[in-house]
Amino acid sequence: MSLSLGEEQEELRLLVRTFLDDKATSHRPPPPGTGPQKYDGGLWRQLSGQLGLTGLAVPERFGGAGLGPAELGVVLEEMGRALFPSPFFATAVLAGQTVTHCGDEAAMERWLPDIVSGALTATLATAEPDGSWAADPPATVADRGRDGWVLSGTKTYVVDGHTADLLLVTARCPDGVGLFGVPATAPGLTRTVLDALDPTRPLARIRLGATPASRIGTGDASESLAAVRDLVRAALAAEQVGGAAACLDMAVGHAKTREQFGRPIGSFQAIKHKCAQLLVEVECARSAARFAGSVVGSPGTEAAIAAAVARSYCSEAFTHAAKENIQIHGGIGFTWEHRAHLYLRRAKSSELLFGTPREERARLARLTMSEGAAP
Template sequence: MALTFTEEQEELRTTLRRFLADKAPSAAVRRAMDSDEGHDPLLWRQMADQLGLHGLALPEEYGGFGGGPVELGIVLEETGRVLLPSPYFATVALAGQALAASNDEAVKARWLPAIADGSTTATLALAEASGSWRLEDIETSVGNGTVSGTKMFVVDGHTADLILVVARTDTGTGLFAVDGDAPGVTRTRLETLDPTRRLARVDLDGAPARRVGPDGDASPYLRTVLDLVAVALAAEQVGGAQACLDAAVAYAKVRVQFGRPIGSFQAIKHKCADLLVQIEGARSAAYHATAVAAEGSSELPVSAALAAACCADAFTHAAKENIQIHGGIGYTWEHDAHLYLKRAKSSEQLFGGPATHRARLADLVGI
């Protein structure tokens, strides 16, 4: 199992970091998060047309570039560094991975090329009023080719062209494709903690649905999809955590108190050192998980649970300490520190909190 990056993968990271530094600085991120779309449509097209990011981890026969979880992890780590407001995570990391793993050739041929070229946005709907992402807690149901469920909370669900809905059937749990503008679909954008990632409530009342993936009980396939999603989010959290540490260290070098840079004080040194250790541990967990996912190893559930718990903790801790090190200015709206804390806290709970993933990890290893 390779835990190092190839020359091509490193070049991808370097190119993308330069691109985002130019196209998504703080001012651009704030404009996008305050816009009606919630993202920059021009940047979305540039990501697809100039860099091919939308199809990077999709099969070549469907317009992609044949990459996988490792390449997707690199992209998400870099977009996480800048808090990029974009439907990229929902479209590629959620829906794209779910479709690619489905082994449903007709569905893949219908949707993946449109995702790869950036002409279609998509998302995955599972969480209901309880907020749980456990398959056992799903109440949304499918019958006679239509899906019904209320109060599904969906990342970028207010604008997605395609919504992949997890629902119960007479034979078990399955995944179903629903057009975002189909009859019976009501979408409401929500005001949430994190202004850089949009969330919507989606109500389904007899919306036409098409089966995706295996017939019967698709729970094993869906659990794999959720593990891939957890790994993708972990990579994004590592990028955010590293950005917080970089900002804290940079500020500690220039902020002077009592005639000295605050970075020379032992308390600040210890904070930064402790953050570095925690982030490097989280990075190792995330990189290992992406490598396991790329190999299709049976270790994926364990690696995904470990990465999800470690990376959520690291990002939230780094975001909090970044504000502390910045002092009063870190609490102001004009400073970006609060945006990282909001993203960290929302991501921490997005697919189940760290305690949930630790409990699952304990079950998986028999503790």
């Protein structure tokens, strides 16, 4: 199959890149100890209201464009290049795709139109205090009282959890794993910003103390959540490709202009080898991410394998590109004022988000073994 972008996908890519180049200024990192970088509300309204990016992979009947993970990946690759600080990943990918695939029409009618318009920011809270992203059953408990469901427990590493208007929380129910919607104003809800490595992607800890919640769907939600996790893996892999490509461009640009011993450092064989190796890794990562984006729309073993491969390879490719970018820049690459370290911070943060490359490879081994054992 061809992994090249189609005409409409290429137009989408150019639209997003132009928007980020024109509107998203060169973000300077916040001073040490001042917390995460805040997103621009005006830009958020533009990318959701004017460009319609938040509804890209939402069905048309809820106001979305009705496209799929492949187009979502195109947008995220460009946002990854720019390290664009916004709640797009949390709202459009984590929460938007969870609600879209929950099978609950009432929940979709309630929240998706506002997610599409940008009026509602949301996120998904699944990680437990021990750091596990796929705890089954979750440690957070859901109890049903006279007035409805209440949740008790703690979720951590929640992307944009401190600013989201809506939290989608997984919890242990009598009939399995349940998915619940918790508004930011719910009583008993406490949100704390974590001191994270990456200031461009805020993470939060969520504490729930008998917090009222709305159940999304019925019965065990494990299967639908597993499909959503593959969508998230593919989307994050696409974002990582964008970051790795930006690191390569920065490194090559610096190597062409920085002179040493009377000539550009890019003329030295050691630098040439570094850049050539990075190019190979970035292109391989792009192929893996695009293939994953093309198949995760149909849940199954192929989608799960493709998502695991993409996440594992793209995570390590991004981290390697960010490290080599700093090395090629030399002393300036290690300073707080230069943007190179922000890419390394994002690379290491994303590498651990939703499971490490080692965990993805272990999952891949289980998937391929089970596939080989099937008749």
